[in-house]
Amino acid sequence: MAVLDEAPPWLGFAARRLGGVLLVLTALVVITFAIVQLMPGDPARVAAGANATPDQITRMRHDLGLDRSVPAQFVDYVGNLLHGDLGRSFHTQENVADIVADRLPYTAELALLGIVVILVVAIPLGMLVAVLCQNGRRRRLDGAFTFVTGFVGSTPEYVLGTLLVYVVGIKLGWLPVAGAATVDALVLPVVAISLGPVCTIARIVRRETAVVLGQDYFRTARGRRLPARRLYLRHALPNLLTSTLTLAGLLLAGLLGGTVIAESVFAWPGLGTRVVEAITQRDLPVVQGVVLVLGSLACLINLLIDVVLGLLDPRTLSGKAAGS
Amino acid sequence: MTATRVRKRARPNAMLVTGLVGLTALFVLAVVAPWIWGDRADELGPSVHLGSSGEHWLGTDALGRDLFARTLVATRLTLELAALATAIASIAGTVLGTLIWVSGPRVRAVGLRVVDVMISYPAVILALTIAAILDPGPKACVIAIGVAGCPSFARLTANLAASVAGRDFVATARLLGVPSLRLMRRHILPNIAEPLLVLVSVSFAHSLMALSGLSFLGLGVQLPDYDWGQLLSTGLQSLYTNPAEAVGPAVAIVLAGLSAGFVGDGLAARAASTSGNSAAVKPGSRKASASAPVATGTDHSVPDDAVLVVSDLRVRRPDGTALVDGVTFHIGAAEIVGVVGESGSGKSLTAMAAARLLPGGLRAEAHALELRNPGAEPLALAAPGRDGAAVRRRLATEIGIVYQDPSASFNPALRLGGQLTETLRVHLGVSRREARERAVEQLEFVRIVDPEARLRAYPHELSGGMRQRAMIASALLTRPRLIIADEPTTALDVTVQAEVLALLRAANRRDGTAMLFISHDIGVVTDLCDRVLVMYAGRLVEELTAAELRDGHARHPYTKALLAATPRLEPDGEADGKLDAETGDGLLAAIPGRPPQPDERPAGCAFADRCAAVLPVCRDTPPPVRVLAPGRTVACHLPETGAPVPVQAGPKAGRHDAAVEAVG
Numbered sequence: 001m002a003v004l005d006e007a008p009p010w011l012g013f014a015a016r017r018l019g020g021v022l023l024v025l026t027a028l029v030v031i032t033f034a035i036v037q038l039m040p041g042d043p044a045r046v047a048a049g050a051n052a053t054p055d056q057i058t059r060m061r062h063d064l065g066l067d068r069s070v071p072a073q074f075v076d077y078v079g080n081l082l083h084g085d086l087g088r089s090f091h092t093q094e095n096v097a098d099i100v101a102d103r104l105p106y107t108a109e110l111a112l113l114g115i116v117v118i119l120v121v122a123i124p125l126g127m128l129v130a131v132l133c134q135n136g137r138r139r140r141l142d143g144a145f146t147f148v149t150g151f152v153g154s155t156p157e158y159v160l161g162t163l164l165v166y167v168v169g170i171k172l173g174w175l176p177v178a179g180a181a182t183v184d185a186l187v188l189p190v191v192a193i194s195l196g197p198v199c200t201i202a203r204i205v206r207r208e209t210a211v212v213l214g215q216d217y218f219r220t221a222r223g224r225r226l227p228a229r230r231l232y233l234r235h236a237l238p239n240l241l242t243s244t245l246t247l248a249g250l251l252l253a254g255l256l257g258g259t260v261i262a263e264s265v266f267a268w269p270g271l272g273t274r275v276v277e278a279i280t281q282r283d284l285p286v287v288q289g290v291v292l293v294l295g296s297l298a299c300l301i302n303l304l305i306d307v308v309l310g311l312l313d314p315r316t317l318s319g320k321a322a323g324s
Numbered sequence: 325m326t327a328t329r330v331r332k333r334a335r336p337n338a339m340l341v342t343g344l345v346g347l348t349a350l351f352v353l354a355v356v357a358p359w360i361w362g363d364r365a366d367e368l369g370p371s372v373h374l375g376s377s378g379e380h381w382l383g384t385d386a387l388g389r390d391l392f393a394r395t396l397v398a399t400r401l402t403l404e405l406a407a408l409a410t411a412i413a414s415i416a417g418t419v420l421g422t423l424i425w426v427s428g429p430r431v432r433a434v435g436l437r438v439v440d441v442m443i444s445y446p447a448v449i450l451a452l453t454i455a456a457i458l459d460p461g462p463k464a465c466v467i468a469i470g471v472a473g474c475p476s477f478a479r480l481t482a483n484l485a486a487s488v489a490g491r492d493f494v495a496t497a498r499l500l501g502v503p504s505l506r507l508m509r510r511h512i513l514p515n516i517a518e519p520l521l522v523l524v525s526v527s528f529a530h531s532l533m534a535l536s537g538l539s540f541l542g543l544g545v546q547l548p549d550y551d552w553g554q555l556l557s558t559g560l561q562s563l564y565t566n567p568a569e570a571v572g573p574a575v576a577i578v579l580a581g582l583s584a585g586f587v588g589d590g591l592a593a594r595a596a597s598t599s600g601n602s603a604a605v606k607p608g609s610r611k612a613s614a615s616a617p618v619a620t621g622t623d624h625s626v627p628d629d630a631v632l633v634v635s636d637l638r639v640r641r642p643d644g645t646a647l648v649d650g651v652t653f654h655i656g657a658a659e660i661v662g663v664v665g666e667s668g669s670g671k672s673l674t675a676m677a678a679a680r681l682l683p684g685g686l687r688a689e690a691h692a693l694e695l696r697n698p699g700a701e702p703l704a705l706a707a708p709g710r711d712g713a714a715v716r717r718r719l720a721t722e723i724g725i726v727y728q729d730p731s732a733s734f735n736p737a738l739r740l741g742g743q744l745t746e747t748l749r750v751h752l753g754v755s756r757r758e759a760r761e762r763a764v765e766q767l768e769f770v771r772i773v774d775p776e777a778r779l780r781a782y783p784h785e786l787s788g789g790m791r792q793r794a795m796i797a798s799a800l801l802t803r804p805r806l807i808i809a810d811e812p813t814t815a816l817d818v819t820v821q822a823e824v825l826a827l828l829r830a831a832n833r834r835d836g837t838a839m840l841f842i843s844h845d846i847g848v849v850t851d852l853c854d855r856v857l858v859m860y861a862g863r864l865v866e867e868l869t870a871a872e873l874r875d876g877h878a879r880h881p882y883t884k885a886l887l888a889a890t891p892r893l894e895p896d897g898e899a900d901g902k903l904d905a906e907t908g909d910g911l912l913a914a915i916p917g918r919p920p921q922p923d924e925r926p927a928g929c930a931f932a933d934r935c936a937a938v939l940p941v942c943r944d945t946p947p948p949v950r951v952l953a954p955g956r957t958v959a960c961h962l963p964e965t966g967a968p969v970p971v972q973a974g975p976k977a978g979r980h981d982a983a984v985e986a987v988g
């Protein structure tokens with residue numbers, strides 16, 4: 001029956017999503033805290049450096065608070081986080097918060113541009129192929145699309161990146177292959193991280209579009225003899241976006257992982273290159289800080305996708321399963 | 325409703341085969357490469373950073389070692405690590421999923437939620453975290469990637485277990501008191517092996533790429549060991565001097581990933597096809613259907629005021645098989661014509677052809693298929709090619725369509741108001757305000773309370789009956805000349821059915837709208853319509869007035885069988901003992917056998933196998949279509965079906981009278 005006059009559905013939706021976000025953030029804090037606790041060996045020895053005397057190590061242990069009980073350390077850790085204090089690098093003694101503030105914009109720039117490129121390219125591409133190939137028409141185009149997207153989609157970003165560096169950067173000399181000094185230095189890294197997801201998501205869109213085109217409500221819309229643009233944009237797009245985003249959400253959040261790796265290919269001064277450096281140096285506070293920030297970013301992307309989904313499909317707000 | 329046949333194709337799965345061949349080759353290589361090329365791969369050469377040559381296909385590295393050999397030798401370590409990580413992910417994940425599933429509903433809900441959150445967390449970042457804890461190196465990376473892959477397996481196991489657990493044999497085992505864990509091991513895991521296998525191959529591909537990625541970053545395999553990722557990272561550094569150095573490992577990573585991915589996709593495709601979901605249209609096999617020898621009289625009885633004229637309509641599949649085979653009829657002004665038949669009789673396709681809305685791939689041919697309008701040219705409904713804007717406008721405004729399933733026929737993502745007013749706004753340029761006012765007026769006509777609020781609602785906020793009434797309002801909005809209603813009551817329950825029929829009748833009386841009403845329910849059709857067409861296996865077998873049908877004057881054995889199988893709709897509209905409204909299966913239960921498939925229709929009468937009165941001639945000679953009177957035809961070999969009809973039963977005799985009072 002009609003349920004028109006109950007509590008606004010978005011309230012429950014917001015509560016559920018907020019709960020999820022808090023859960024992830026709590027888990028992140030616990031995990032990053034555990035990095036120091038779980039590491040085999042003595043963090044204080046690592047922090048004090050290879051040539052430290054036992055005395056220095058003891059002092060370091062005290063300075064880091066490692067001589068206190070685990071719960072007390074955890075309380076300290078959370079307290080510091082709430083004050084925006086992420087600790088200091090073992091190596092450079094820099095403030096980790098400063099390192100993050102310094103590097104985050106580069107990674108965020110790359111990842112956000114990547115997401116925009118992916119959505120802007122993959123959705124029209126997938127829809128176009130689906131519309132052109134509906135009812136088994138243009139089988140050759142369909143086959144070529146499936147083959148190329150399958151091939152590129154399963155090529156990891158570091159391989160694509162290496163290829164791009166060689167072809168576009170070295171052979172053709174069109175674009176810079178390393179660093180972030182100029183705007184055009186962005187092009188290759190963005191292409192490298194988005195090409196694979198573009199292919200994978202275009203395939204999803206192609207499949208989901210085909211599903212929507214076969215739905216009864218789409219036949220109803222065809223029965224209204226709407227112009228093609230209105231037909232596809234208004235009656236197909238919102239519905240296929242719902243299912244596509246649900247599936248592609250994981251890929252978009254996973255894009256951060258690809259970014260971390262791709263940064264190394266292009267010597268991009270973001271969080272990725274920094275965390276790799278920190279891991280090889282066993283610079284734990286930096287690792288903790290960066291993982292925390294990257295994790296929160298992933299959580300933010302997931303949240304954004306959920307909100308967009310809620311806006312697109314009124315049924316997800318009320319928590320009902322889509323479809324009949 | 326298409327009669328397109330679902331066929332399983334026993335085609336060898338090319339993807340699976342390719343993938344398996346690729347993976348097998350890689351595994352063989354992993355075993356033999358270190359023995360064959362091991363020495364060569366470690367042999368220091370005099371010439372360093374050599375480009376590609378006949379001796380060194382991929383050149384040499386900084387120490388003069390042959391890169392081709394190194395790439396081949398690295399296969400073993402790369403695959404080993406990926407296999408280990410996959411093993412960790414699948415075993416730990418399946419165990420985790422099992423634990424979640426056996427631990428009771430409350431824990432299960434929370435557990436699944438946590439697993440979902442874990443899945444949405446990027447695996448590479450998790451792997452970096454674990455690598456940081458454990459000290460960089462292959463061991464840390466394998467554990468990291470393995471752990472990162474766990475949640476997918478856990479979710480799949482838990483979900484599949486839940487779906488299998490709903491099946492009968494598991495319920496029985498549970499009734500017998502088989503403990504959860506044992507149930508899982510003995511009954512459930514074997515049943516979900518296939519999807520798990522798909523995930524294993526996908527996971528292997530992912531692990532391989534992620535591990536190579538970590539080695540590429542310098543966090544995985546450490547020198548002097550080397551895997552593909554490690555080789556690629558060295559290759560990247562010497563990209564300027566010897567680009568061939570990166571080629572080997574890059575190609576190897578892509579090929580391995582592709583092969584494993586192919587196996588996964590291939591397995592998934594196979595699973596999907598064995599569960600019988602491919603509605604593939606049979607290619608080739610141009611089996612021209614035997615056309616009816618007697619073209620039903622062309623325009624013998626079409627009155628001047630006809631709204632829809634259908635003459636010798638055929639609807640064909642791409643392979644040429646006719647699903648609707650030579651149907652001729654017309655609908656006069658303000659007339660309600662019903663088409664009745666079992667599913668697969670072609671009645672819905674006839675309706676969709678008349679609406680110029682056939683499903684993709686099917687095409688309509690007809691001697692004439694047109695919508696007539698005194699003020700304009702007849703509108704051809706079977707014309708090939710695209711429609712121009714003017715034709716589209718006439719189609720949209722002169723034909724109103726009421727679809728079968730109201731819950732699926734509105735777009736779930738759009739508000740009702742936008743959908744109802746769309747035709748007015750797009751085709752007639754009516755302003756938003758006026759369109760809404762007219763929509764409200766029609767919603768009031770179909771007795772929807774608080775129409776303004778309904779216009780702002782989404783379809784899922786309305787009940788099924790309300791949605792179908794809104795659909796009728798939508799069809800009426802442009803004051804069409806013809807309404808085509810395709811089984812509009814089939815998906816509704818009995819009381820709502822009566823309401824919807826009453827509304828259609830009221831609309832017919834208010835606007836004089838002609839109607840083509842499709843149903844499998846001969847009772848409903850008799851009740852609502854003026855004239856009735858009975859279809860069987862793509863052809864019209866009888867045409868008669870509703871009054872004749874009511875008075876027991878049906879002559880064709882199939883019509884009689886339909887009537888005998890249908891409990892009559894009582895005059896007060898209380899339909900007791902309606903058919904199984906969903907499918908009309910009640911008919912099939914009552915008339916033994918099934919109609920022949922479109923490509924298996926016999927040369928003679930298609931009903932012969934099920935006909936109680938079958939004659940020898942029926943088997944190989946198509947029954948002649950006998951026109952007994954205008955609007956009174958029958959296609960049967962039985963001599964008595966051709967007897968002259970009593971004079972009073974003209975096409976419009978008895979119109980409304982009984983029918984209107986029946987539900988009104």
Ligand code: SF4
Nearest residue numbers: 929932935942960961
């Ligand atoms: S033609 Fe023969 S088989 Fe067909 S309905 Fe008539 S009597 Fe039965």
